[in-house]
Amino acid sequence: MEQTFGDFLVSNFNQFWHFTGFYNATWQHFVMLAVGLFFIWLAIKKDFEPMLLVPIGFGILIGNIPFNTEAGLEIGIYEEGSVLNILYNGVSAGWYPPLIFLGIGAMTDFSALIANPKLMLIGAAAQFGIFGAYMVALAIGFEPDQAGAIAIIGGADGPTAIFLSSKLAPNLMGAIAVSAYSYMALVPVIQPPIMRLLTTHKERLIKMKPARAVSQNEKIIFPIIGLLLTCFVVPSGLPLLGMLFFGNLLRECGVTTRLAKTASNALTDIVTILLGMTVGASTQATSFLTAETIFIFFLGFMAFIIASASGVCFVKFFNLFLAKDKKINPLIGNAGVSAVPMSARISNNLGLEYDPSNYLLMHAMGPNVAGVIGSAVAAGVLLGFLA
Amino acid sequence: MKKNIFITLIALIGCAVAVSAQGRSGLKLNEVMVVNESNAIDDFGERHGWIELFNSNHAPMEISSVFITDDPSNPKKYPVPLGDVNTRIPKRQHVIFWADGRPSRGTFHLNFVLKPNQDNWIGVYDANGITLIDSITVPASLEPGMSYARSTDGVGKWEMRNDVGENYITPSSNNIIRAQNDKIQMFKERDENGFALTLMAMCIVFSALLILCLCFLAISKISERFARANKMAAHGVTAETKAKHATDSDSGEVIAAIGLALRDHFEAHDQESTVLTINKVRRSYSPWSSKIYGMRHNPRS
Missing domain, CATH: 2.60.40 (Immunoglobulin-like)
Incomplete structure (x- = not known):
């Protein structure tokens, strides 16, 4: 029977209707779209890590537009050859995070750490958050490799979390990345109560000696020695540590200013946009809205609390062995997690709250950047043991 | 070459x-x-x-x-x-x-x-x-x-x-x-609660950063010594005079106070000198910039 023109139009409209988002939408898609909008709202209205939450939030919107996955349109992030899939390769193959680390290295001034190297130990102590969360994750029933990937959220370092989860548990990467970045944005909410709880009024008033001036030579030697020492101990941390210290050498050597500027500005911005957007887009409703994701968010929260608490407690313990005039203010202990420079700012603000003349920012930057190194080393250790 | x-x-x-x-x-x-x-x-x-x-x-x-x-x-x-x-x-x-x-x-x-x-x-x-x-x-x-x-x-x-x-x-x-992955299986069987991995990993993280810390403590000592020696040489201070006059180091507060005093001295505009100076300004003549050529000879009424 010959098809009339009207039938032809109706059948094509019908086919088109089957391709639309309205037809393919499920309630999970709307939940995820709401999550994406919430992230964008947090970033724009509340100013919570806007550089991260805007790309991630919008990425969630992009990744959760419903469409007919069986149509073979090659538009989804997990469909090989699609544009989003090509951009996502930097996340799945793990080469965006080292590029971000290059930028972090080129942006970071390690002077505070070089001037007072013992602050590095605070950065090491705060990594207990990672391994504490690892034990809790095992107790909940995750496999050791999954537990390791989830626990790295405690390092408070988004690129490191993405790098490690892409190697150990690629199926959990979306949830881990979103969790890590969400908690990094919530540092001002999570850390102060822990810091208040674990310190006495007297301890919060400790004034630390101003750091000595660091010479140019020391700044140049630091990335070279830092790379050699840390990577000889943990070669599996090479992609992150190598790029971090390389970026820092570009900054400090004084003869590659243009490269350092590009690494710290244009390159970091480009990779941040791509990383944030693709991570957001990878959180598709079908794979994201599961019980596992809820556990991951819970474990991430635990890891953050343990990390912050262990940093503060370690400073208190360390103070037992220091002379009276060399005591460290435990309010900088939280900065051992590597959320740079947010957690150092929290230390400073809290210090000023109790003594308006007690500026802790530069002191807190020491453990803060040590936390970056520490979390990269911890990621290398987990990769070495569990990959 | x-x-x-x-x-x-x-x-x-x-x-x-x-x-x-x-x-x-x-x-x-x-x-x-x-x-x-x-x-x-x-x-x-x-x-x-x-x-x-x-x-x-x-x-x-x-x-x-x-x-x-x-x-x-x-x-x-x-x-x-x-x-x-x-x-x-x-x-x-x-x-x-x-x-x-x-x-x-x-x-x-x-x-x-x-x-x-x-x-x-x-x-x-x-x-x-x-x-x-x-x-x-x-x-x-x-x-x-x-x-x-x-x-x-x-x-x-x-x-x-x-x-x-x-x-x-x-x-x-x-x-x-x-x-299956042998490593994962081994950790699953022999380290059920993750304590062993935690202990090992924390030891490694601490030792990596401790080595770096000790290394830079040594480097900072050497650097300070060099800086002091250079400073003394620049000011012509010998070891003997240093023992009499030089302090261990300049504290941050002292440096900040000196900096503030210098800024006040050179840049403050609270009190102007109240001296007016009129200098004659010489401008070399050029027909290209002469006002005469830019004006009408017979202005319209």
């Missing part, structure tokens, strides 16, 4: 060493079958002895132009031809060469056959025909239908395999079949 050439030469030698270090040493003889009675069949539907090579690197390896031989006195007996895309072995993968003596059948058909009931020496030489990458002597005692294989791909001991039980013959696949 000579110095620059010398530095460039050293850099080039360094690069060459680095490149050779990442060469074909990862190419391994992995499994050999001399008499193939009921095992793998080639593209022509025939059974022949075979030699399995394994790329033990974690990166792809191009094996065209390497040599495979059964004669130590003729290392260039079979050159793996150029121009075949299949000679690029993916990371940790295998490739099979058929020892059928018929190289005209394709890249993976050798120009020699393996001889039953006698020792078969097999060698793989690098493109220069001199560097022996790997070799093995397959014993004469290897029975027909059995293979001679490494227990673990690329590294294990050589053993005879008869395809009975778990003693698999595995042409073009892993010699050891793994259904």
Whole structure:
């Protein structure tokens, strides 16, 4: 029977209707779209890590537009050859995070750490958050490799979390990345109560000696020695540590200013946009809205609390062995997690709250950047043991 | 100039060493079958002895132009031809060469056959025909239908395999079949609560940062000493005068106070000098900028 023109139009409209988002939408898609909008709202209205939450939030919107996955349109992030899939390769193959680390290295001034190297130990102590969360994750029933990937959220370092989860548990990467970045944005909410709880009024008033001036030579030697020492101990941390210290050498050597500027500005911005957007887009409703994701968010929260608490407690313990005039203010202990420079700012603000003349920012930057190194080393250790 | 050439030469030698270090040493003889009675069949539907090579690197390896031989006195007996895309072995993968003596059948058909009931020496030489990458002597005692294989791909001991039980013959696949990650399984069985890993990992993280810390404590001491010596030299201070006058170090507060005082002294505008100075300004004349040429001679009323 010959098809009339009207039938032809109706059948094509019908086919088109089957391709639309309205037809393919499920309630999970709307939940995820709401999550994406919430992230964008947090970033724009509340100013919570806007550089991260805007790309991630919008990425969630992009990744959760419903469409007919069986149509073979090659538009989804997990469909090989699609544009989003090509951009996502930097996340799945793990080469965006080292590029971000290059930028972090080129942006970071390690002077505070070089001037007072013992602050590095605070950065090491705060990594207990990672391994504490690892034990809790095992107790909940995750496999050791999954537990390791989830626990790295405690390092408070988004690129490191993405790098490690892409190697150990690629199926959990979306949830881990979103969790890590969400908690990094919530540092001002999570850390102060822990810091208040674990310190006495007297301890919060400790004034630390101003750091000595660091010479140019020391700044140049630091990335070279830092790379050699840390990577000889943990070669599996090479992609992150190598790029971090390389970026820092570009900054400090004084003869590659243009490269350092590009690494710290244009390159970091480009990779941040791509990383944030693709991570957001990878959180598709079908794979994201599961019980596992809820556990991951819970474990991430635990890891953050343990990390912050262990940093503060370690400073208190360390103070037992220091002379009276060399005591460290435990309010900088939280900065051992590597959320740079947010957690150092929290230390400073809290210090000023109790003594308006007690500026802790530069002191807190020491453990803060040590936390970056520490979390990269911890990621290398987990990769070495569990990959 | 000579110095620059010398530095460039050293850099080039360094690069060459680095490149050779990442060469074909990862190419391994992995499994050999001399008499193939009921095992793998080639593209022509025939059974022949075979030699399995394994790329033990974690990166792809191009094996065209390497040599495979059964004669130590003729290392260039079979050159793996150029121009075949299949000679690029993916990371940790295998490739099979058929020892059928018929190289005209394709890249993976050798120009020699393996001889039953006698020792078969097999060698793989690098493109220069001199560097022996790997070799093995397959014993004469290897029975027909059995293979001679490494227990673990690329590294294990050589053993005879008869395809009975778990003693698999595995042409073009892993010699050891793994259904799970051994490391994960080990941690799962022996470290259920994660305490051991936590202890080890924290020790490693602490020691890495402790070493860095100690190193920079030492460097900062040395640097401070140098800085002090340079400062003294710049001010012409000797060790004796320093003992009398110099303080240990300038505190941040002192530096800040000096800085503030200097700023106040040079830049403050609270009180102006109240002296007016009128200087004559000379401007050289140029007809190009003369106002006369820019004005009308007869202004309209």
